[in-house]
Amino acid sequence: MHCAEVLSALSPVPPPTKSLEDRMEPFAFEMRSNEISGRGLYATILIPAGTLIHTAPCLLFTKDSYTAHARHTVLEHYLFNCTNGDRLLALGYGSIFNHDETPNVDFRVDRENLCITYRACREIEAGKELCIYYGDKLWFDYHGKKLEQESSEEEGENFLSRIEL
Template identity: 40%
Template sequence: MPNDDTEAESGEGVVELQRFTPLYLRTNTPKGRGVFTSAPIPKGTTIETCPALLLSPEENTAHIEHTSLYHYTYNWPLPAGGKGKTQAVILGLGSMFNHSTHHQNVVWTRDLVNLVVVYRAARDIETDEELCISYGDHLTFVDADRGVESEEEEMGLERIVL
């Protein structure tokens, strides 16, 4: 889940983009592609600042929802005066972070003024560890982190006594 939305302090019209450089993309994980680190990342380190491309609700409904790009968008509040929400395409590595229900090690914050998302280490992250965020509770895919125990609980098998 994201941290609170923020309004970043930056110079007028200038947004500092940051990236923790020892990152790499693996293409053969159980979740598909994933972002990993080749060096330890201390808790609190800014991993990436990614620009966001805000979509209008009309663009999102008419076009994006009908493509695979929709699965990579983030919910985004409408600009001041608008009611509801829309979607944003997060550029950079932001849309490549996989979801983890129990082991997310990266938190993210929307900067609504500067239209960026900032990703930070939620804890110390080890070399060659995958960087994962939480997508929230309403997933549009089967959660690869979901274990046999949670499947048994869902089906009520933990109550069966032999």
Template identity: 35%
Template sequence: MIAPCLYIAETGKMGKGVFTSAPITAGSVIEIAPVIVMPPKDRVLLDQTLLHDYIFEWGEEGTQCAMALGWIPIYNHAYRSNCEYEMDYATTSIQIRTVRAIEAGEELFINYGGSWDSDRPVWFEVL
């Protein structure tokens, strides 16, 4: 499920991003996407490719990885994001929910560090 008001557009500085054409209220689920779960041995291989930037740690121990389908790989990162993601291990899916009201035309961000307000440095800033 992808909310009908979402669209993908160029951001100007971060490539493509996910935007909304209509206001969205805080706490709204805007996307639920299935994931492809892979074992640790595949994670080692994926870490050597561009897909490393698009996979999520997966499972209670974080030893597996998952590739989200839908538009989830297109959301850009912000430390104070306006959306958060939640992993559902039972249904092998990830959902995106707004953490505040969103204006029409606004880009939607998730925090790659996990929590919407995490200040933990992400991999591409510590290289």
């Protein structure tokens, strides 16, 4: 018996059922782009209400580092608010959910564990875009609606702020 066969007999490793590429892709959604809202996430299967769709690990920007640096960069439109003024940048697909005023995905900001979870808040048909609610003050044209002007004190207050655990 060759050495490799002995090792294989001692600790058999089941062959992978999917290619590495398939295993790295999300299961229930895919990313697509359009000219109006850029990249977004779309259901590839029927997603039942309450399904955990994604957990995004996050990078922390303290309130001070946000105020001094991040708010002056493209990150301003990607950061999620924490109740203490800190901000989280969602990694993975967490920053790709677009906004809808009747969202089909709810999110929870978990400052302690530095993650954000996204759940279907109703049943979502295959092909539908997965959207969250950013808040009342939008900084982009939403279906032709007038944009709210930001005041300096309020800047960021309603952006991507939802429920913090």
